[in-house]
Structure formats: structure tokens, C-alpha cells
Amino acid sequence: MTGRRSVSDDPRSIAYDVLTAVSRDDAYANLVLPKLLRERGVSGRDAAFATELAYGASRARGTLDAIIASVAGRPVTGLDQPVADVLRLGAYQVLYTRVPAHAAVGTAVSLVRRAAGHRPAGFVNAVMRKIAARPLDAWLHKLTPADEVGALALKYAHPEWIVSAFRDALGGDKELPALLAADNTAPAVHLCARPGLIGRDELAAATGGRPGALSPYAVILPGGAPGDVAAVAGGRAHVQDEGSQVVALRLAEAPLDGPDARWLDLCAGPGGKAALLGSLAALRDARLDAVEVSAHRARLVEKAVAGLPVTVHEADGRTFGADGTYDRVLVDAPCTGLGALRRRPEARWRREPSDVPELAALQRSLLASAVRLTRPGGLIGYVTCSPHLDETRAIAEAAEGVEAAEAPVQLWPHRDGTDAMYLALLRRVA
Numbered sequence: 001m002t003g004r005r006s007v008s009d010d011p012r013s014i015a016y017d018v019l020t021a022v023s024r025d026d027a028y029a030n031l032v033l034p035k036l037l038r039e040r041g042v043s044g045r046d047a048a049f050a051t052e053l054a055y056g057a058s059r060a061r062g063t064l065d066a067i068i069a070s071v072a073g074r075p076v077t078g079l080d081q082p083v084a085d086v087l088r089l090g091a092y093q094v095l096y097t098r099v100p101a102h103a104a105v106g107t108a109v110s111l112v113r114r115a116a117g118h119r120p121a122g123f124v125n126a127v128m129r130k131i132a133a134r135p136l137d138a139w140l141h142k143l144t145p146a147d148e149v150g151a152l153a154l155k156y157a158h159p160e161w162i163v164s165a166f167r168d169a170l171g172g173d174k175e176l177p178a179l180l181a182a183d184n185t186a187p188a189v190h191l192c193a194r195p196g197l198i199g200r201d202e203l204a205a206a207t208g209g210r211p212g213a214l215s216p217y218a219v220i221l222p223g224g225a226p227g228d229v230a231a232v233a234g235g236r237a238h239v240q241d242e243g244s245q246v247v248a249l250r251l252a253e254a255p256l257d258g259p260d261a262r263w264l265d266l267c268a269g270p271g272g273k274a275a276l277l278g279s280l281a282a283l284r285d286a287r288l289d290a291v292e293v294s295a296h297r298a299r300l301v302e303k304a305v306a307g308l309p310v311t312v313h314e315a316d317g318r319t320f321g322a323d324g325t326y327d328r329v330l331v332d333a334p335c336t337g338l339g340a341l342r343r344r345p346e347a348r349w350r351r352e353p354s355d356v357p358e359l360a361a362l363q364r365s366l367l368a369s370a371v372r373l374t375r376p377g378g379l380i381g382y383v384t385c386s387p388h389l390d391e392t393r394a395i396a397e398a399a400e401g402v403e404a405a406e407a408p409v410q411l412w413p414h415r416d417g418t419d420a421m422y423l424a425l426l427r428r429v430a
């Protein structure tokens with residue numbers, strides 16, 4: 001069927017509305033975009049183009065802002081929100097896509113007219129024409145600072161403090177470009193074939209996916225919507241990054257002397273690891289308690305673990321439970337999420353360096369509580385989806401009453417194809 005497109009279902013308008021929701025309402029691009037596409041009945045190539053523009057411009061914001069500011073002669077934060085977002089979207093189109101410059105300039109002018117009236121149209125037109133006069137490489141060359149971190153931050157569109165944190169965690173510069181590039185690439189969807197409920201090969205055959213290299217339960221999908229997979233709809237598999245599977249499995253499978261029937265997930269929402277641990281618990285005559293402080297997320301855990309030997313508690317993990325009563329305890333701590341930036345296009349620009357010490361204090365308390373709840377000889381898996389050393393090594397090494405049970409694990413998107421998950425496997429000493 002052919003039909004005339006209205007203004008609101010044009011991919012560029014949708015992308016602009018996503019950028020507006022992100023900058024004005026602190027929304028998440030990956031939640032707003034699918035909703036807008038559904039509401040406006042946009043699919044196929046138009047949906048793919050709207051996605052590329054919305055996610056691409058959100059990811060590249062710092063670099064786009066540097067270029068816009070150099071042309072406008074003032075910081076983008078000093079521009080009105082509609083002008084700033086129209087310019088980001090326009091600059092993204094001319095510098096990162098094959099959209100012809102005249103089309104991108106024309107769209108930017110009509111978008112800003114609709115969003116903010118005629119007054120800023122001349123300014124937007126002039127800035128866009130100047131941006132379109134050079135390719136991206138030339139802009140990067142012109143604006144690149146002398147220092148290595150600043151240069152990588154501009155080229156790969158990451159804040160400098162995050163580039164520095166990655167360099168520290170990698171122990172050098174060598175792999176930084178590959179890591180930063182991996183952050184700018186949308187990840188494949190991974191499924192977890194729930195142990196005892198469906199075989200990994202059966203799930204791979206049913207989905208056209210391939211087995212993961214790191215988790216015996218992982219299937220990497222070639223594309224498509226995981227909600228369409230019958231095993232996911234039927235609760236025999238769930239969507240879960242292979243790295244998340246690996247860290248949960250390392251805790252569940254580490255050798256343990258003595259009883260092994262009481263397991264705990266101290267930070268369970270939305271329930272991915274609780275579902276995997278719960279499936280394993282069912283096969284090993286164990287039970288899992290899953291604790292989550294947020295009511296909404298506790299409900300998500302309940303849904304995720306339906307039918308498994310899991311009890312969900314809506315509670316604060318810092319004060320939960322009786323001392324020394326668990327054999328295996330997972331602390332999948334709230335963190336900056338710097339290891340999963342490829343999943344949330346705008347997240348890198350929203351996080352602040354000051355988030356790290358704030359979260360580190362919570363991480364320390366939750367880990368101390370996990371140690372308190374674990375019996376002597378029992379195991380604790382301290383996990384983050386951030387590789388920031390202040391959230392990983394510093395927290396694990398400062399924990400009291402434990403010793404290392406195995407060498408820590410740090411996964412990386414560019415090496416392992418997973419989120420940058422960290423695991424310290426600790427044993428409670430008497």
C-alpha cells in the first residue's frame with residue numbers, strides 16, 4: 001500500500017521527538033523510540049532510518065556539540081533546546097549518514113520552524129551550511145585536542161572521564177579504540193536457554209541463532225524481535241546478555257564444601273540472573289531468595305521467575321535476612337552501567353563522575369551485607385556491569401571477612417562480544 005506520509009510519521013520528525021524527550025524530559029531513547037514507532041504506525045525502512053538517526057545522534061552528542069559550538073561560536077548548552085536538538089540531528093545526518101547535505105539542511109530548517117517558529121530558522125540554516133561544508137574527518141582534524149584521551153573522546157563520542165576510566169581498567173591505551181568503537185555498535189540479542197527447560201541447540205535451531213562461545217546456555221540471535229520466539233513467550237528462555245549468564249554461572253558452579261541449598265540474589269530486579277539461578281536451583285534441589293528494593297522491579301522479578309523455586313522479597317538488601325544463612329550469594333550491585341553503554345544511546349552523556357563515589361558507597365554496603373548473610377565457607381559473587389575500577393576492584397578488595405575464591409573476571413564488548421561485566425568471586429572466612 002502506498003500512502004502519503006504525514007509530518008509526524010516522517011523518520012526525521014520521530015528522531016527529533018526522541019531527542020527532545022531525552023533532553024527535555026530525561027527520557028531513555030531506547031524506551032521512547034519503540035513507543036513512537038508503534039503509536040505512529042512506522043515500520044520497515046522508515047523505522048530503521050528513524051532508529052539510526054535517533055540513536056546515532058544521541059550517542060554522538062558530545063562530538064556533534066563540539067562541532068556545532070565551533071560554528072555557532074557558543075556552547076550548545078546556551079542554545080534553546082529545540083535549536084540544539086535540530087542542529088544535532090542535522091549535523092548527524094550530514095556528517096554520519098549518506099543523506100545529501102541540501103536535504104539535511106532543508107529538514108533542519110523546517111523542523112526548527114515547526115518546533116520554535118520562524119525566528120531561529122536563519123541561524124539554523126547558516127550553522128547547518130557551515131557544518132555541511134566539511135566532512136567528519138576534517139571536523140575531527142580541526143577540533144582534535146593534543147592529548148590522547150581528548151582525541152579518542154572526540155573521535156568516538158565518549159566523555160573524557162569515561163575514556164580515562166576505561167583506559168585504567170584495560171591497563172593501557174592499546175585496546176581503547178576497539179572498545180570505544182564497540183560501544184558505538186548496537187549489540188546482538190542474546191537469549192538464555194533456561195537449564196532443564198530447553199536445550200541450547202533446540203533453541204538455536206528454533207530461532208536460527210548460533211550458540212554463544214562463553215555460556216553453555218547462550219544463543220546469539222541473527223536479528224528479529226525476541227518476543228516472537230515461542231520459547232521466550234513460554235518462559236523456557238529469556239533475553240540475557242551472555243556476559244550476565246557467565247558471571248551468574250561462575251557463582252553457581254564454583255566448588256563449595258558443605259550444604260548448598262540456600263541461594264540469595266541480593267539485587268535481583270528485573271530478574272535475568274534470578275531466572276538463570278532459579279532454573280539451576282531447581283535442578284540442584286536448592287532454593288533462591290531474590291531481594292529487590294524497588295516495588296516495580298520486584299514485580300518484574302516475580303514475572304521472570306514464575307514456576308521456579310524462587311521467593312521474591314521486596315526489601316532493602318542492606319538490612320535483609322538472618323546472618324550466616326546462605327550458601328551462595330549474588331550481589332549484582334547498582335552501578336554506573338558504563339559496561340553497557342552500547343545498549344543505551346544517551347547514557348554516556350547523562351552519567352557524571354560524581355555518580356561513581358555515590359554508587360560505590362551503596363556497593364560497599366550491599367557487599368558487606370552479603371558477607372554478613374553468607375555462612376562461613378559460603379560463596380559471594382560481587383558483580384557490576386561497569387568496569388570502572390572504583391566500582392569493581394576497589395570494592396571487592398576492601399570487603400572484610402572474605403578471601404578471593406577465584407581470579408576476578410572482567411569481560412569486554414570488543415573482546416568477548418558481551419557487556420563489560422565484572423565478577424569477584426569471594427569466600428566467606430570463618
Ligand SMILES: C[S@@+](CC[C@H](N)C(=O)[O-])C[C@H]1O[C@@H](n2cnc3c(N)ncnc32)[C@H](O)[C@@H]1O
Binds near residue numbers: 244294316318
Ligand atoms: C544491576 S541491577 C540488577 C540486575 C539483575 N540482577 C538482573 O540480572 O536482572 C541492580 C538492582 O539493584 C536494585 N537495588 C538498588 N539498591 C538496592 C538495595 N539497597 N537493596 C536491594 N536492591 C537494590 C536496583 O533497583 C536494581 O534493580
